[in-house]
Amino acid sequence: MTLAVRVPEELSARVPAEQRGPGRERDDVRLLVSRGTEVSHHGFRELPGLLRAGDLLVVNTSATLAAAVDGRVGHASVVVHFSTRGDDGRWAVELREPDGRGTTRARADSGEGLRVRLPGGGGLVLEEPLSPGAARLWWARVSGVRVPALLREHGRPIRYSYTERDQPLSAYQTVFALPSGDGTGSAEMPSAARPFTARLVAELVSRGVRFAPVRLDTGVASAESHEPPYPERFSVPEASARLINAARAGEGRVLAVGTTAVRAVESAAGSGGVVRARAGWTDLVVTPERGVRVVDGLLTGLHEPEASHLLMLEAVAGRAAIDRGYEAAVRGRYLWHEFGDVHLLLPREGGARP
Numbered sequence: 335m336t337l338a339v340r341v342p343e344e345l346s347a348r349v350p351a352e353q354r355g356p357g358r359e360r361d362d363v364r365l366l367v368s369r370g371t372e373v374s375h376h377g378f379r380e381l382p383g384l385l386r387a388g389d390l391l392v393v394n395t396s397a398t399l400a401a402a403v404d405g406r407v408g409h410a411s412v413v414v415h416f417s418t419r420g421d422d423g424r425w426a427v428e429l430r431e432p433d434g435r436g437t438t439r440a441r442a443d444s445g446e447g448l449r450v451r452l453p454g455g456g457g458l459v460l461e462e463p464l465s466p467g468a469a470r471l472w473w474a475r476v477s478g479v480r481v482p483a484l485l486r487e488h489g490r491p492i493r494y495s496y497t498e499r500d501q502p503l504s505a506y507q508t509v510f511a512l513p514s515g516d517g518t519g520s521a522e523m524p525s526a527a528r529p530f531t532a533r534l535v536a537e538l539v540s541r542g543v544r545f546a547p548v549r550l551d552t553g554v555a556s557a558e559s560h561e562p563p564y565p566e567r568f569s570v571p572e573a574s575a576r577l578i579n580a581a582r583a584g585e586g587r588v589l590a591v592g593t594t595a596v597r598a599v600e601s602a603a604g605s606g607g608v609v610r611a612r613a614g615w616t617d618l619v620v621t622p623e624r625g626v627r628v629v630d631g632l633l634t635g636l637h638e639p640e641a642s643h644l645l646m647l648e649a650v651a652g653r654a655a656i657d658r659g660y661e662a663a664v665r666g667r668y669l670w671h672e673f674g675d676v677h678l679l680l681p682r683e684g685g686a687r688p
Contacts, residue, residue: 337639339660345667346496347674350505351529361529364668364675366636368651368659370682375666378529378676387542388586390577392595392629393527395547397511397519400489400503401554402438405429405450405458413438414450414458415492416481417471417521417553418566425481426464427474428554437495444472453488454479464564470556471564482517492522492554496671506672509535510547518567520552525672526592526634544581546574550598550616562619562642563597569613570602578609578628587630587681593643596620596629596650603627620646622653632679636663636670651679 351362365376367384376384385391401416407429415428429450430438448460456479464471476484491506508527513519535545550568578599581588590596601616603609607627620626622645632650637643639660647656659677668675 337644337657337660339639339664341636341639341664341670343496345664345670345674347669347671348496348498350501350673359531361531361534363529364666365678366659366663366666366668366675367678367680368655369680370652371654371658373659373662375662379534381534381678382537382541382543384678384680385538385541385543385589386587388544388581388584389542390544390546390581390586390588391538391633392546392548392574392578392588392590392599393510394508394520394524394550394592394594394598395510395512396524396549396551396594397513398491398503398506398508398523399519399521400485400491401521402492403452403484403489405452407448407450412441412450414452415521415554416485416489418551419481419518420473424461424473424475425458426471426553427458427460428471429460433495435495436500437493437497440470444469446472450474452476452479452484454484456484468561470561471554480517485517494671497673510545512547518551520550520594521554522552523672524550524552524592524594526595526676528672529676530591544577544586546577547571548574548595548598548602550594552594562645565615565617566594566597567614568598568601568616570598570609570611572611575602575609575611582607582628588628589631589633589680590629591633593632593634593646596626596632596646599628600626620649622648625649630681634677634679635672636660636668636674636677638670647679655679 361378365378367374413430417426429444431441433439458474458476460472506523601618602612
């Protein structure tokens, strides 16, 4: 799916909302609401009034890692993006080149056997592509250092060229983030949840909106080629499965906060839409042809018109709703990317469940 709209470069959110002016906070972003092809414009702080008692928000608790580390290949500088830890202890990594502006560009000459020197006396060797025929992400064997410690001591958050400057890791953590015992997490922030604050969560709870935590450790996105997602580690706890099934059995709507939450919960759903506790790897790609079995709506950021995530949005809301919403977002000067504004896709009133 590719949208017909063009997103002007000046609509990229270059800094977090709380840095755009005095007294601003994370929830000082705009909220575009789509109910089918009907569009309305709000502030994110209006979210409690747009939901109703019994609604269930599925949230991703994966913490963001400081996943970018400087390295050397011979005399050349590289930046290693640590994406995903495999069950065999290897890490999926992407090698990129510094672009001289504090960000990176794609590196074309990575290959099997390439060695990278890492800070602290460590190193890695590229062993095989993550997917056959792919050249961007490689399984790498790391030696001389434990990766979680390496990221804590020498890592920084992955940053793309549309942002203005480096940010502390705290700017990339959501209010729902929980650190894992083994030091794993998400290479890039599950950013749809970024505008939530503790105050807003408390207001939602006081109005009868419930939360179901799941976890999906998101890997490094394809900044240039917009590839479909590859396998990622996820878990849906028993308590969250019960909450989701109860909402579906009653009058509540199951609303995912972010595409990562959709992927996790849909990966734990049977053909009849019943969710069971599951943990492991998912290679599910949610498309309009596959559809959704559990999710009634979605809160998400604004994606580039070529992004593969748009297929998931179409599966949730339909092509006409996405086209109409993105036209309204460009016309209304909404801001894109992880520090930008958000889009709430709600089902039409009285519409059939998936």
